[in-house]
Amino acid sequence: MRYLVRRIAHVVVLLFGVSLLTFLFTALAPGKYFDEMRLDPQIAPSRVAALRAEYGLDRPLPVRYARWAGAVLRGSLGYSFAYNAPVSSLLRVRARNTLALAITSTLMAWGLALPLGIWSAEREGRWPDQLITVATGALLILPDLVLALGLLLFAVRTGWFPAGGMASVGAESLPWAARMRDAALHLALPALALVLSTCPMLIRHVRAAFLEVLDSGFLRAAQAHGIPRRRILFRYALRAAANPLISLFGFSLGTLLSGSLIVEVVMSWPGLGPMLLEAILARDLHVVIGGVLLSTVLLACGNLAADLLLYWADPRIRTEGAPS
Amino acid sequence: MSAPRSLRVWIFALAGMHAVIACAGFFAPYDPAEQDRERPYAPPAKIHFRDARGEFHARPFVYPMHLREGAFDQYAEDTAKPAAIRWFVAGARYHLLGIVPCRVHLFGADGARVSLAGTDGYGRDMLSRLLYGGQISLLAGLLATALALLAGLLIGAAAGYVGGWTDEILMRLAELFLALPWLYLLFALRAFLPLAVTPLEAFFLVVVVIGVVGWARPARLVRGVVLSAKERDYVRAARGFGASNGYLLRRHILPQTSSVLLTQAAILVPQYVLAEVTLSFLGLGVPEPAPSWGNLLASMQQYSVLTSYWWMALPALALTPFFLGYLGLASALQRWADPSNMKAVGTEGWR
Numbered sequence: 001m002r003y004l005v006r007r008i009a010h011v012v013v014l015l016f017g018v019s020l021l022t023f024l025f026t027a028l029a030p031g032k033y034f035d036e037m038r039l040d041p042q043i044a045p046s047r048v049a050a051l052r053a054e055y056g057l058d059r060p061l062p063v064r065y066a067r068w069a070g071a072v073l074r075g076s077l078g079y080s081f082a083y084n085a086p087v088s089s090l091l092r093v094r095a096r097n098t099l100a101l102a103i104t105s106t107l108m109a110w111g112l113a114l115p116l117g118i119w120s121a122e123r124e125g126r127w128p129d130q131l132i133t134v135a136t137g138a139l140l141i142l143p144d145l146v147l148a149l150g151l152l153l154f155a156v157r158t159g160w161f162p163a164g165g166m167a168s169v170g171a172e173s174l175p176w177a178a179r180m181r182d183a184a185l186h187l188a189l190p191a192l193a194l195v196l197s198t199c200p201m202l203i204r205h206v207r208a209a210f211l212e213v214l215d216s217g218f219l220r221a222a223q224a225h226g227i228p229r230r231r232i233l234f235r236y237a238l239r240a241a242a243n244p245l246i247s248l249f250g251f252s253l254g255t256l257l258s259g260s261l262i263v264e265v266v267m268s269w270p271g272l273g274p275m276l277l278e279a280i281l282a283r284d285l286h287v288v289i290g291g292v293l294l295s296t297v298l299l300a301c302g303n304l305a306a307d308l309l310l311y312w313a314d315p316r317i318r319t320e321g322a323p324s
Numbered sequence: 325m326s327a328p329r330s331l332r333v334w335i336f337a338l339a340g341m342h343a344v345i346a347c348a349g350f351f352a353p354y355d356p357a358e359q360d361r362e363r364p365y366a367p368p369a370k371i372h373f374r375d376a377r378g379e380f381h382a383r384p385f386v387y388p389m390h391l392r393e394g395a396f397d398q399y400a401e402d403t404a405k406p407a408a409i410r411w412f413v414a415g416a417r418y419h420l421l422g423i424v425p426c427r428v429h430l431f432g433a434d435g436a437r438v439s440l441a442g443t444d445g446y447g448r449d450m451l452s453r454l455l456y457g458g459q460i461s462l463l464a465g466l467l468a469t470a471l472a473l474l475a476g477l478l479i480g481a482a483a484g485y486v487g488g489w490t491d492e493i494l495m496r497l498a499e500l501f502l503a504l505p506w507l508y509l510l511f512a513l514r515a516f517l518p519l520a521v522t523p524l525e526a527f528f529l530v531v532v533v534i535g536v537v538g539w540a541r542p543a544r545l546v547r548g549v550v551l552s553a554k555e556r557d558y559v560r561a562a563r564g565f566g567a568s569n570g571y572l573l574r575r576h577i578l579p580q581t582s583s584v585l586l587t588q589a590a591i592l593v594p595q596y597v598l599a600e601v602t603l604s605f606l607g608l609g610v611p612e613p614a615p616s617w618g619n620l621l622a623s624m625q626q627y628s629v630l631t632s633y634w635w636m637a638l639p640a641l642a643l644t645p646f647f648l649g650y651l652g653l654a655s656a657l658q659r660w661a662d663p664s665n666m667k668a669v670g671t672e673g674w675r
Contacts, residue, residue, distance in 0.1 A: 141647035143601075146644070150640070152624075157634075258508050276508070295508055296508075300503060
């Protein structure tokens with residue numbers, strides 16, 4: 001239990017630090033949303049001052065942080081200057097789209113990486129392993145920006161896939177089946193870009209984790225007992241190799257919101273990425289802070305989930321802090 | 325210990341690629357900013373050996389291209405005026421490595437502008453822009469890596485050597501930076517800095533932002549090495565003989581961090597080059613007219629460019645040999661530093 005309490009306390013401290021850090025960045029940086037308004041001769045300086053007071057920008061820093069943090073704890077992330085709407089409702093819609101993309105691609109990436117990684121480790125040094133090593137190496141040197149651009153180019157050239165967006169114009173009026181097909185077509189390329197950019201790393205980690213355990217004595221003993229290979233791999237070896245993979249899985253849960261940023265921007269997927277970029281260009285600070293905070297919370301939650309899973313999966317961790 | 329062959333191969337390959345980019349002025353046929361408004365979006369020139377009459381020439385040549393009547397991006401080859409490609413021709417002035425004034429270019433064509441990689445919307449030669457753009461992108465990646473490693477070395481050494489509260493605070497701070505999604509952090513930091521800046525300012529801004537965000541991982545690794553190094557017997561003996569802290573660090577402890585720093589450098593450089601490319605691609609990095617791989621790719625965000633002018637995507641391909649080189653270098657270094665670690669995944673900190 002002490003382990004768990006320590007991990008959770010750790011996450012809380014981390015979130016406090018992140019919130020303070022992001023808040024300080026925004027507060028100390030030059031260039032404010034109302035600065036450009038001040039340059040506009042049609043807006044009276046008193047009006048700008050009134051707006052600043054209305055948004056609480058004239059208060060000292062600690063007061064602003066306390067008010068902001070209090071509001072965040074109540075579930076409000078502030079107000080977007082540019083959209084004139086609460087940040088939390090803006091983020092909710094965008095985060096949902098991002099999650100739809102990220103969860104699909106993460107599931108697909110893991111679904112591919114586990115069998116391929118295991119296969120590669122099982123046939124170490126033979127042609128499946130060499131083929132997979134070369135393929136993952138080739139994909140590793142293609143950054144997600146290049147992958148996304150390449151796939152977009154492919155979509156535009158062939159016309160087989162829609163070039164960006166989440167749904168075709170007028171898709172709402174289509175029957176249910178056609179609408180699903182439309183959504184799947186729109187999802188296909190961004191998801192493929194993400195799968196191709198994350199899968200090689202996962203495959204290599206799965207392979208390394210399995211190589212670690214495959215030549216251990218208990219597996220050879222299991223084989224000598226005549227237990228089928230498939231059962232050995234998925235029941236015995238998987239449990240022994242699970243620890244680093246669980247950490248990695250927590251990490252990939254944590255990057256669900258932030259990992260797809262570039263792909264979203266390139267493929268104009270209406271997720272958090274494009275909105276964050278617009279917010280940066282428009283100096284819409286609360287949206288930026290909200291986005292960063294949200295993705296950090298998720299990253300912290302992912303790490304925490306990995307810790308909990310490890311605690312559940314590995315008895316060694318459970319007894320680590322206990323008196324023996 | 326002499327370096328193994330694989331390590332030497334990767335180092336030579338990378339050095340060669342960097343030399344080409346460093347001497348961009350020589351390999352690029354034209355000045356990267358020179359416009360040719362008569363030829364916007366001209367496709368890559370075809371190199372011919374056989375002329376219109378079917379005769380073979382040993383010296384390759386190109387046909388000058390001109391816009392078709394009434395078209396704005398359709399080009400026709402002018403088969404009446406073949407232009408031979410020659411080696412080592414005199415052309416636009418440039419400074420080799422930024423110092424030596426020079427005007428010899430690797431190749432050029434007689435009497436015609438030849439764009440082997442096509443031209444952009446202002447008729448600027450894409451090959452030249454690509455080579456010069458590499459200077460900015462690679463330099464940004466290298467400088468940012470140097471900055472991040474230097475900060476990581478100082479902070480990590482301080483944390484590991486001093487220990488106690490300093491260690492506690494610095495490492496909590498490092499965890500904070502590691503916990504933030506680094507691309508978001510990069511964005512957030514960039515968001516609060518001025519948007520409209522000159523290319524030079526933007527370049528240093530990008531370098532500093534990336535370096536500031538990236539100190540945490542090397543700092544943690546350096547701290548680990550320093551922690552174990554300062555408890556070695558010979559270090560304690562030296563301390564017993566009255567060696568000062570500065571001497572111990574300089575002479576006995578910091579040299580041990582070199583292999584960690586080298587491996588980190590090989591991992592970080594491509595990551596930071598990509599960070600620059602990403603920032604510039606999104607319009608937050610080095611702006612036009614200075615070419616960088618990122619802002620060269622930025623035109624791909626226009627639908628018309630995407631559909632019609634595929635050669636604008638070439639800078640994306642230029643990235644890949646460098647990434648291959650650094651990935652190979654990183655895994656070779658990891659094996660060299662730790663020969664027992666044959667199963668190195670080679671993707672640590674990659675994303």
